[in-house]
Amino acid sequence: xxxxxxxxxxxxxxxxxEIADELRGIVREPTALFFSILMPVGFFALFVSIFGDLTDGxxxxxxxxxxxxxxxxxxxxxxxxxxxxxAQDREIGWLRAKRVSAVPVLITLLxxxxxxxxxxxxxxxxxxxxxGLTGSLEATAGQLLRLAVVLLLGxxxxxxxxxxxxxxAGSNATAAILNAVLMPSAVVSGLWMPLEILPDFFGHIAQFxxxxxxxxxxxxxxxxxxxxxxxxxxxxxTAALAxxxxxxxxxxxx
Amino acid sequence: xxxxxxxxxVKHYGDHTVLNGVSFTVDQGEIFxxxxxxxxxxxxxxxxxxxxxxxxxxxxxxxxxxxRRDDDELRQLLGAQLQTSALPDKLTVREALExxxxxxxxxxxxxxxIEVLRLTDKADAQFRRLSGGQQQRLSIALALLGAPRVAVLxxxxxxxxxxxxxxxxxLIERIRDRGVTILMVxxxxxxxxxxxxRLAVIDSGRVVALDTPAGLVARVDGEQRxxxxxxxxxxxxxxxxxxxxxxxxxxxxxxxxTGVGNLLLAVTTVLSQHHVVAEDLRVEQTSLDDAxxxxxxxxxxx
Numbered sequence: 001x002x003x004x005x006x007x008x009x010x011x012x013x014x015x016x017x018e019i020a021d022e023l024r025g026i027v028r029e030p031t032a033l034f035f036s037i038l039m040p041v042g043f044f045a046l047f048v049s050i051f052g053d054l055t056d057g058x059x060x061x062x063x064x065x066x067x068x069x070x071x072x073x074x075x076x077x078x079x080x081x082x083x084x085x086x087a088q089d090r091e092i093g094w095l096r097a098k099r100v101s102a103v104p105v106l107i108t109l110l111x112x113x114x115x116x117x118x119x120x121x122x123x124x125x126x127x128x129x130x131x132g133l134t135g136s137l138e139a140t141a142g143q144l145l146r147l148a149v150v151l152l153l154g155x156x157x158x159x160x161x162x163x164x165x166x167x168x169a170g171s172n173a174t175a176a177i178l179n180a181v182l183m184p185s186a187v188v189s190g191l192w193m194p195l196e197i198l199p200d201f202f203g204h205i206a207q208f209x210x211x212x213x214x215x216x217x218x219x220x221x222x223x224x225x226x227x228x229x230x231x232x233x234x235x236x237x238t239a240a241l242a243x244x245x246x247x248x249x250x251x252x253x254x
Numbered sequence: 255x256x257x258x259x260x261x262x263x264v265k266h267y268g269d270h271t272v273l274n275g276v277s278f279t280v281d282q283g284e285i286f287x288x289x290x291x292x293x294x295x296x297x298x299x300x301x302x303x304x305x306x307x308x309x310x311x312x313x314x315x316x317x318x319x320x321x322r323r324d325d326d327e328l329r330q331l332l333g334a335q336l337q338t339s340a341l342p343d344k345l346t347v348r349e350a351l352e353x354x355x356x357x358x359x360x361x362x363x364x365x366x367x368i369e370v371l372r373l374t375d376k377a378d379a380q381f382r383r384l385s386g387g388q389q390q391r392l393s394i395a396l397a398l399l400g401a402p403r404v405a406v407l408x409x410x411x412x413x414x415x416x417x418x419x420x421x422x423x424x425l426i427e428r429i430r431d432r433g434v435t436i437l438m439v440x441x442x443x444x445x446x447x448x449x450x451x452r453l454a455v456i457d458s459g460r461v462v463a464l465d466t467p468a469g470l471v472a473r474v475d476g477e478q479r480x481x482x483x484x485x486x487x488x489x490x491x492x493x494x495x496x497x498x499x500x501x502x503x504x505x506x507x508x509x510x511x512t513g514v515g516n517l518l519l520a521v522t523t524v525l526s527q528h529h530v531v532a533e534d535l536r537v538e539q540t541s542l543d544d545a546x547x548x549x550x551x552x553x554x555x556x
Contacts, residue, residue, distance in 0.1 A: 013356040017356035021349065028344045092342070094340065096306075097339040101329060
């Protein structure tokens with residue numbers, strides 16, 4: 001068997017083992033699971049049961065909430081889990097031990113994000129089922145699938161932000177910083193409550209936040225709204241945060 | 255044949271020079287020790303060899319690979335146990351070994367490895383449930399899982415109790431017997447003396463001596479010292495007639511004799527001529543500790 005073939009086999013095995021390890025690690029930390037998975041689904045269930053039947057003329061609020069709460073949930077999972085996980089691994093020296101093993105550290109970081117995406121998918125399914133059970137879901141399977149794909153792809157810049165912070169700060173500081181970014185962004189972007197019922201300046205600030213643009217892209221999968229402007233903002237954010245993550249990686253303590 | 259070549263390594267952290275021209279080679283199949291006090295530059299040296307740090311000047315080659323140029327290939331040939339690293343608390347021994355097995359093109363059989371390392375009955379134990387010695391043995395297992403040609407062990411036995419330390423020494427010798435070249439960092443003299451074929455003594459970022467443990471001891475004054483309590487009064491001057499004796503003096507009830515060569519035979523011969531028996535006799539020879547002090551001007555603990 002040639003070296004190239006051996007290396008290909010090895011990469012597939014590494015990815016499977018690393019992702020399985022990350023998934024196991026998330027399940028074994030119930031606190032992290034609570035904040036990143038159960039809390040968004042719980043909030044969603046509460047709000048959709050109260051406001052799910054209201055409508056703005058295009059779709060029931062419960063359907064729109066799958067997009068907005070889904071945005072929040074996917075971001076919480078893909079930003080907090082990899083970011084805090086990386087910081088914890090750095091603190092105990094586990095990431096350093098991986099660096100002197102044969103696994104490329106970038107693979108380890110990527111697998112942390114992929115594992116978080118698995119939980120994000122489970123959360124989106126739970127939200128759609130909850131909306132369906134309350135009778136406020138009016139979307140085709142195709143629309144929901146597109147929405148999920150958009151949110152999972154759109155999570156990239158936020159995962160990169162989590163990695164950038166996790167490579168520099170301790171685990172507690174990483175959790176604090178990322179929550180300090182996520183929570184206000186979620187409120188101001190209208191992920192929990194529609195911007196229409198919030199003060200006008202929230203809407204003005206939201207235009208500058210990738211969280212808002214991702215939620216608008218998600219909603220567009222349900223109501224057919226415009227996507228180009230939002231997609232460009234997301235691409236720009238991804239490029240900027242990829243550069244920040246690369247810089248953070250280069251300056252991280254070996 | 256050299257498997258590790260280090261030439262003229264220089265590393266600065268800000269204004270502080272940590273390595274100032276460190277050079278040595280490690281031959282295939284030997285246990286090579288880097289000995290020095292805390293802050294001497296030992297860990298920085300091995301981090302350059304492991305490819306974790308980039309030296310400001312100088313070169314490193316491991317198995318003819320430049321760690322800066324072919325990091326991926328180096329990782330397949332070099333196994334490293336780090337001075338300060340732990341596994342996630344809830345990761346089990348089996349999970350850690352299976353995970354690491356996936357990293358290597360041709361990994362060793364981890365079941366066989368943990369049998370050698372006496373961890374088989376701990377395969378399903380979480381990392382946090384292992385004793386310090388078991389955690390160290392697991393870190394060795396992980397370093398060896400890729401069936402490396404070179405294993406780098408950094409302060410492996412620090413924090414272990416004396417029995418666990420001796421067990422670990424036996425283990426390192428068995429690893430060498432499997433054909434693995436071992437580069438180890440230590441500040442324990444007994445460990446260096448027991449295990450290492452050759453030693454580089456590093457102090458303040460420089461290699462101040464490079465030799466076998468016996469060679470290092472021989473470099474310093476080979477004077478021996480004998481203490482005993484004579485069974486009958488004896489003038490110390492009586493002992494100086496032997497050519498091996500350098501000095502002889504009273505110290506309370508004891509006589510202290512220094513000298514070279516076969517000093518013990520010379521002293522006991524003189525004593526028997528005077529019908530005196532040496533009681534509570536002790537022979538003190540130059541140790542690696544003494545050699546280190548002579549080479550660096552300070553104790554390793556300073």
